[in-house]
Amino acid sequence: MNAIRRKVGVPGTAILCGLLLAFAASGLMVGCGSGSPTPTEGGTFTSGLVGSPTSLDPAHLQDDQDFQVAKQLYDCLTTYDPQSMEVKPAIAGSWDSSSDLKTFTFHLRPGVTFHNGDACLARDFVYSWNRAVLPETKAAASFRFSMIEGIAEVEAGTAQELSGLQAPDDYTLQVTLSGPFADFPAVVAHPCFAPVPQSVIDEAGNAGFSDRATGTGPFKLNAWEHQTQIVLDKNPDYYGADKPHIDQLIFKIYPDGNSAYQDFQDGLLQDAQVPADQFLDARSSFGSRAIFNPVMGIVFLGFSMNTEPWRSHPQLRQALNYTIDRDALAGVVADESRTAATGILPQGMPGFQPGATAYEYDPDKAVDLLRQAGFPEGQGLPEMKLGYTNTADNQRIADALRQEFQAIGINLVTEGFDPVTYTAMVQSGQLSFFRFAWRPDYPSGDALLFTLFFSGNAGGNNLTNYSNPDVDKLLESALSEKNKEKRLQLYRDAEQKILEDAPMMPLLFYQTARVIADSVHGYIRTAQDDTPYKLVYIK
Numbered sequence: 085m086n087a088i089r090r091k092v093g094v095p096g097t098a099i100l101c102g103l104l105l106a107f108a109a110s111g112l113m114v115g116c117g118s119g120s121p122t123p124t125e126g127g128t129f130t131s132g133l134v135g136s137p138t139s140l141d142p143a144h145l146q147d148d149q150d151f152q153v154a155k156q157l158y159d160c161l162t163t164y165d166p167q168s169m170e171v172k173p174a175i176a177g178s179w180d181s182s183s184d185l186k187t188f189t190f191h192l193r194p195g196v197t198f199h200n201g202d203a204c205l206a207r208d209f210v211y212s213w214n215r216a217v218l219p220e221t222k223a224a225a226s227f228r229f230s231m232i233e234g235i236a237e238v239e240a241g242t243a244q245e246l247s248g249l250q251a252p253d254d255y256t257l258q259v260t261l262s263g264p265f266a267d268f269p270a271v272v273a274h275p276c277f278a279p280v281p282q283s284v285i286d287e288a289g290n291a292g293f294s295d296r297a298t299g300t301g302p303f304k305l306n307a308w309e310h311q312t313q314i315v316l317d318k319n320p321d322y323y324g325a326d327k328p329h330i331d332q333l334i335f336k337i338y339p340d341g342n343s344a345y346q347d348f349q350d351g352l353l354q355d356a357q358v359p360a361d362q363f364l365d366a367r368s369s370f371g372s373r374a375i376f377n378p379v380m381g382i383v384f385l386g387f388s389m390n391t392e393p394w395r396s397h398p399q400l401r402q403a404l405n406y407t408i409d410r411d412a413l414a415g416v417v418a419d420e421s422r423t424a425a426t427g428i429l430p431q432g433m434p435g436f437q438p439g440a441t442a443y444e445y446d447p448d449k450a451v452d453l454l455r456q457a458g459f460p461e462g463q464g465l466p467e468m469k470l471g472y473t474n475t476a477d478n479q480r481i482a483d484a485l486r487q488e489f490q491a492i493g494i495n496l497v498t499e500g501f502d503p504v505t506y507t508a509m510v511q512s513g514q515l516s517f518f519r520f521a522w523r524p525d526y527p528s529g530d531a532l533l534f535t536l537f538f539s540g541n542a543g544g545n546n547l548t549n550y551s552n553p554d555v556d557k558l559l560e561s562a563l564s565e566k567n568k569e570k571r572l573q574l575y576r577d578a579e580q581k582i583l584e585d586a587p588m589m590p591l592l593f594y595q596t597a598r599v600i601a602d603s604v605h606g607y608i609r610t611a612q613d614d615t616p617y618k619l620v621y622i623k
């Protein structure tokens with residue numbers, strides 16, 4: 085069976101995002117104000133946005149701020165249920181696939197228009213996706229199209245269009261992949277797959293489109309005052325059943341989370357992210373108006389399986405896993421902004437299983453496994469050095485780990501690096517023991533397990549260079565399994581085998597918090613740490 089990812093299919097940008105993640109995608113449950121059954125129409129909603137977007141062009145989306153705004157401006161073929169994260173129809177009213185799960189046919193809804201009034205048709209997806217992968221576009225999001233047939237030829241300059249994209253008529257889009265991928269409909273809900281109108285790009289140029297961002301979403305761009313605010317207006321021609329209630333959505337831009345949180349407390353915002361060190365304060369001050377969600381992302385330590393002593397000593401890797409008091413570690417970081425990792429797949433991810441890992445805090449078992457590995461009380465071990473990006477939280481984690489390792493006789497040397505240096509060192513294999521975090525682009529076990537642990541991705545996003553033929557078989561089987569429950573079980577089975585092999589040490593799941601004003605209703609914070617503001621109304 086051919087895997088659909090190439091080793092370098094997800095290059096530096098995605099790895100950098102994973103390694104340097106400060107706030108990962110957000111959690112599972114919803115929050116809302118005490119409700120009225122009939123939404124109120126009209127009004128302006130002002131939200132705090134920490135940091136200015138780098139772009140509002142789907143081809144160039146990179147940062148959390150980009151995605152927060154883009155998801156209001158653009159719709160895609162599919163979307164996610166904001167509570168369950170199940171894939172739902174959006175511009176595509178339905179879809180079907182070939183028996184080998186390599187070709188997907190999306191049937192578009194008629195009557196969908198861009199904000200400028202142009203009809204949104206199948207050829208707009210073909211244009212937009214080809215534009216994103218053409219070398220001259222220099223699109224930050226181009227790697228996300230790597231599973232579509234013909235990507236290699238376009239990147240090499242021998243073709244101008246993806247051979248795997250066809251629009252046989254105005255309302256039919258056919259996508260052929262390089263291999264089977266059952267969860268492909270979940271992938272195309274990512275805003276980088278949103279269609280854009282060629283007429284606007286022809287007028288504004290590639291570089292100018294971001295300031296004239298034009299999509300099919302529930303809100304349309306009114307003004308972008310860089311570093312100050314982004315003003316969106318209700319799209320009166322929105323095709324969706326859930327039409328916006330508010331007339332205007334303003335993202336007020338802040339240099340840091342504390343400034344936004346203070347403005348919320350002063351009544352200047354209707355929602356804001358709670359800074360990590362203010363979680364307890366928010367819970368006590370705002371009660372049910374403080375929404376705490378688990379995060380669809382993970383922080384863990386990786387072992388380079390190409391180097392000793394990690395390669396030849398599974399008991400050593402397991403011993404270190406039993407050394408960590410994850411609950412205590414979560415408390416070390418800041419208030420309640422982290423929770424102990426219970427596996428690899430985090431809460432909010434389909435396939436999550438509570439207590440997936442058997443690695444409880446057990447120093448005695450760690451000592452025994454260390455002896456079995458041939459390193460009693462750490463004797464005979466080479467210097468153990470842990471690298472991490474140099475932040476206050478990471479430093480606190482490193483200090484806590486050093487103390488716990490010392491308790492079983494291991495001297496751990498820790499060193500922080502600036503982000504650019506650190507990323508280069510991990511990618512080049514200079515660090516054999518390292519801390520990183522991963523943020524999945526879409527809610528599927530594939531986005532974590534296949535990306536990080538499939539042997540064909542070694543040298544790319546498989547930074548541990550882990551390889552297990554049994555795990556590869558499970559992950560490839562999941563790609564071609566049509567039955568959802570069977571597919572989820574395959575991912576759970578793969579997760580168990582990876583945990584047993586211990587090429588990594590799960591540490592923490594992220595948790596995020598959002599506060600909302602008491603006049604706000606219909607508010608949901610999704611598992612990807614975003615809000616569908618079209619559902620929000622002000623009472």
